[in-house]
Amino acid sequence: MKSSQPLVYSKELTIQSLIKMLADPVLMIASLVMLSVYFGEELDEKYYLIAMLIFAISFPGTWYKNTSIWQQFIGILTDWFFIVAVILFFGYSTSYLNVFPRNMIMYWVLITPILILLVHIAVDSYLTSNLYREAVTRNAVIVGVGNQGMQLRDRMDSDLELGLQFKGFFDDRDLSRTVLEDHNSLQLMGRISELSDYVRKNSIDIIYIALPMTSQPRVLDLLDGLKDTTVSIYFVPDIFVFDLIQARIDDVGGIPVVAVCETPFSGFNGFIKRASDIVLSLIILLLISPVLLAVAIGVKLSSKGPVLFKQRRYGLDAEEILVYKFRSMTVEENGDKVTQATKNDVRITRFGRFIRKTSLDELPQFINVLQGRMSIVGPRPHAVAHNEMYRKVIKGYMIRHKVKPGITGWAQVNGLRGETDTVDKMEARIEFDLDYLRSWSLSLDLKIIVRTILLVFKDRNAY
Incomplete structure (x- = not known):
């Protein structure tokens, strides 16, 4: 994805x-x-x-x-x-x-x-008018025919708003060593050592260096040869090898740094996320208070035991939190062994099956949202024992804990709800969780909330 x-x-x-x-x-x-x-x-x-x-x-x-x-x-x-x-x-x-x-x-x-x-x-x-293109267009070349260089070239060609006219590549490798399948489409202007002369003889405004991190000596030689020109030089970091989460350029006391893995809720985004959680959860709790009372009575009358089930889960930064649910089973388990609910689980009460099917058992988690332990939208929290098991076998599993867990999530509205009895199912859920971190916006949260409401009575994976 x-x-x-x-x-x-x-x-x-x-x-x-x-x-x-x-x-x-x-x-x-x-x-x-x-x-x-x-x-x-x-x-x-x-x-x-x-x-x-x-x-x-x-x-x-x-x-x-x-x-x-x-x-x-x-x-x-x-x-x-x-x-x-x-x-x-x-x-x-x-x-x-x-x-x-x-x-x-x-x-x-x-x-x-x-x-x-x-x-x-x-x-x-x-x-995209002629006036705009003529006023802003700058000539650019790319050093390095690799994934970064090709993507950068394609972006220049397709996005006129950038105002960049691609003139060609410079690379020391043979065409057979490049990533291109169609070598005839490659505008290879020469070797890297020839770039300085090319810049002086042609109207080149920008050079993008898209060489891998292992090419530092060549980059230093290139920069030394361009010192007596006025061309602008940009370095395209070779960070495509990482699974980027909210990557961005920042600085620490004036020293430039590249964030490879960061929470989407830093700074103003964090304020907006928390404010929307508080406002929406207060409104929702006020509106559903009669439903909460009715479900609580139903749980109490259907079987012996407490109304609420408190589960240990990992929250933000993998710190343990207590998550509230209406009890839907005759027994409570939260130990080292993970026993997931299955479709015909005998532990689930008749009333419990109804509130699980309609997600009414999740409603007390709006209290967790007000407490600051959870968000309305985010990766669903898994059992502590579940986390310890899957973090060892699924790459990037713990990255989902860079944000607060949610009552509903991107994976759940895409059909990945219910029992995760195989590693493949959990990997699919984690991929959606990480995509949520990469793509977060307030409008995405709103879409997930609306889709959750629409899916409540249609979800066959809920039991």
Whole structure:
């Protein structure tokens, strides 16, 4: 499974990327304000709260590149559906939207995605116009015909917004030693030692060095030969050999570093994640309080034992936490041996089978979310003994603990729920967990929440 996120994040933002990040949330808020003015509504404090919520769940905006207008519109509508669902749920559950005329809300829901699509088309058209290309285009060459070099070349050719004109490769290897299957398509301009003369005789603006880490002597010689030129030089780190998790460029006291494996919830993202967890869990607990009471009574009447089952699990940074569930079995196990629930497990009570099938047994975990032990969305927590067993046989297993465990997760809404009786099943679940870490966004969390609700009564893997 491939992530749709960029490979490495940079701290620098171009004007066009900033426009794309802000366009969607600004348009959503602006359309609401304009409709309010049109309907004669007074702009008071309720707008500030709604605007902050819209910005929090829609920033940064999503742009669909190299797709048809229809595909863009479908993507925009999909994202807009999840955003509207959250806004309406929050707005009406807190009575904030009750003060708005219903026809105004209807117009806002219908007009905004069309407005976003038109702005996307206009901005894309401007950024790819002749004026833009002529003003920004810079000539670039790549040193090293490898995976990094080829991907970089392909990106230059396909993304006109980069403003880069690829002129060719420089490499000391024979064509037979390159990664290309079709050697005829390779624009090999010469050996690395010939690059300095080529730069001086041609209008080359940028050199990208895409050599492996073992090529340090050649890189140093190349840099020495380019000292008397004005060409810009970039080094493309050979980090494709790693399984990158939220990779980005950073610095430590001015010393540049490359993060190869990092949590997606550092800094502002962490604040947004925690704030959304608190707000949503408070609202959900308030709404489901009658259900919690009914399930608690059902558990108590169906079998002897406590209402809640407290399980030891690994949480953030692999620290042990207690996770709450409504008890669904006649016995409680949390020892060194892992005995997973199976489809016809005799330990499961009749009422327990119902609450497991409908995921009602998981509802007390919203209390864990308020405590800060869990998130609403994240990798599902496994038993401690389970963790100790699988961390020894599955590469990258413990990386999932760089975030808090969740009540629901990316793996669960993709059909990987229930008994994991083979290593292959667990590996598939872990791959989805790691993809969630690579691709996290608030909109992805919202999609997972909605898909979880839709799957509650359809999931055949729940028992």
